[in-house]
Amino acid sequence: MPKRWSGDGVLAETTAGDRAPSGEHERDNWDVAVWKVLRDRPLGYLLTPWPLRSLAYVLSGAVLGYALLIALTVLVLAGVTLSVFGVGLLILVAIATIGVPVAAVERRRIRLVDPEPMADPHSLLSGVGLKGWFRARLEERATWRELGYVVTLGVLGTASGAAVALLVAFSGFLAAAPLLVWAVAPETVTLLPGDPVAAPADALPASAVGFVGLVLAGYAAGLLAGAQVKAARFLLSPRDEGLSTRVIELTRSRARLVDAFEAERRRIERDLHDGAQQQLVALSMTLGLAEMQVREENARARELIARARGETGLALEQLRRLVRDIHPQVLTDHGLAAAVTEVALHNPIPVTVDIDLPHRLPTLVETTAYFTVTEALANAGKHSGASHIDITGRLRDGRLYLAVTDDGRGGADPGTGAGLRGLADRMAILRGRLTVVSPLGGPTELRVEVPCSG
Template sequence: MADRRAVTVWRALRRRPLRFLLSAWPWRCWAYLASGALLGYAALTALVLLVFAGMALSFVGVGIAVLTCAALYGIPVGALERRRLRLVEPVPLPGPHDALPARGPVTWAGNRLRERATWRELGYTVVFGAVFAAVGCGVVMLLCLSAALTAVPVIAWALAPEPVMIIPGEPVSGPLEALLGPAVGVLGLALSAYAAGLLAGAQVRTAELLLSPRDDEAGRRVIELTRSRARLADAFEAERRRIERDLHDGAQQQLVALNMTLGMAEMELRESGSPTTELVTRARGEVRSALAQLRDLVRGIHPQVLTDHGLAAAVAEVAQRHPVPVTVDIDLPHRLPDTVESVAYFTVTEALANVAKHSGATAVTIVARIELGALRLLITDNGKGGAVPAAGTGLQGLADRMAISGGRLVVSSPVGGPTQLRAEVPCSG
């Protein structure tokens, strides 16, 4: 259900009742109720016509489509009401419906009919046209009558100072008697302003109840988004493992076999003194270079040490190969989930790559701890600073990848340094 915050017009009415009369609130409430009276009666009339037309045409089959339109009629009415509500409620009301893929009108209608929000909007349409439109019309009539009582006697006496008949049997013979009507009219205006504020607030509360998402629906959306994010992370991990396996068992093994074949060919050519021996030797060197690059690529995708020994050992291995001295302080009580270790490892490797390319640092420190069920990484270098995630250094990609796992990334890099990269990855599913 929508949150139970105080309705804005009620809050203004309760805090300063007298100032409320002199503010813009009465005009906004009158405009809201007057337009609501017209729209409410029109909406209710159209709904009744749709229902009767659907029942009358049901014997020819077309009535089912018309009745379906009647059931879905509350959706556009609800959308219009959420926009019109801005007259008296500054905080916009969110829509209650889930986003649907474009799969045709029949599929769309079927999905909408299964949503409870659709039937709540239809119920609001009925209440809007049968109750709020009628009451709003009564407030508008009170407003018009009060305005007439306020202005007509004075205008009539000013145009004809001699005794005139404003109301049959009630002559107005002087200004004092002419002021009696305006006094009643002003009282009626104040009463209509307060009534409009109360009624507008009641309609806002009803709209929040029927036209906004319920807590269970919002919770269901959050759960579905969480599951989708988890499925995306799992799919990414499965694809990474497939690529790693294909490279390790396929291309890498073929290069090893090719290197062995070239080695045997080199031996035979060397024994026969063939001039092509040098070319074969050069080809073996190219194969060994390609094999080394492929092994580095496989290690970069997901190092075996990360799978076998965990995050601390993998980061320590990366730190040993880094051109800048790296101090590693990782104290973890147990192995972390594969997704968490993978995200943390690639965060460290990308950060170290940025240090080597852009920072000009002479020292890097990596600290990792488990705090409140989350892995917290702190990577600090003493470089020149000025790192900006939007500058194409890979930090934005790290932040996006961290968000997939439900984590967050904070970069602090003032000009002149130091640069600190704080990463937090939840360890739970």
């Protein structure tokens, strides 16, 4: 089964049978709960609690919007009037953040008609003080969207809520007409233009009109509540720009960590080459001189010195191999194609290398690609039973495409080992993609796609 790592480092397994039809199990983020009821149960809507909840939401929004409209008017006038004294500027700054507490209230009030919770788009602040809080909030786009919501609620929310309230009040008055006629003298009650009503039964037409008005008010409240919820979610919900900024910064910080690791690796390589390696060479020469100074009759001492020289040579060879494995010099001097060719020459399985690159790639890309190839060759030598391996590499549209294919038995499972998963993590740093295709019976193909933009 094909197994793929994308740039986020997540392993995904897909088969044709697992794919759902397009659009299935998807949720419309703008679909409000009260609108769902209106759409799915238009006739039974009035028998549910949703009309009352919608009325409560719209009417409470009208009261809140009216209060906000008065507060904004007073604060703006005060700020403009007192701006000559400097105090007005502080008032105007405070007006810019008035949407923050209002939005917090709205995220709770919205649950009346849409149970889906709404996240707070603001960053968490602690220990910054009042001045720091204002500065941080004024720098956030969410604060200005919330201020726009306050103005929208104050104007449109108040107007729509007042219209619904008038419709409900007038319809309720007409619906209760027979009771009013019965309770009050007929000659003092005029429900509709014309003659005064003489009996409660004569008020039934007006009552019917009132009930129709109440029904219309229930539906109008639901529609208005849904529209207000959509506006609230559009202005008060978190936007992608903050998340995108954090993701970009995280990617950059991760790349900086990799660069720091690369610099530290080069320092260790240099210390091993110039320090421990040179000391072992000097030790070997010293032992050689000591061997020459030992008398012929002291064969036992000469034998021990010779053994020590041999062990020193082995340690020096292992150290040199370790230095090469950390970062081959040929990769630094001549690039990816030459480094992969050198590895292929020493591989126990015959390898054909076909890497054609027009120019040198960024250091991190070359390093990642090189270690991907070496890991693939090591895995093929240990597990595949292959008799031949092909390596191809091309640069197209600013992206490096590598493929390592062996003719082994296949059946490789990237999820069982840490080697390929580590390579996938390397790919994630560069926002690359690592794909392993290894059906039973082979062949096994490892494909790498790495952007070279840096």
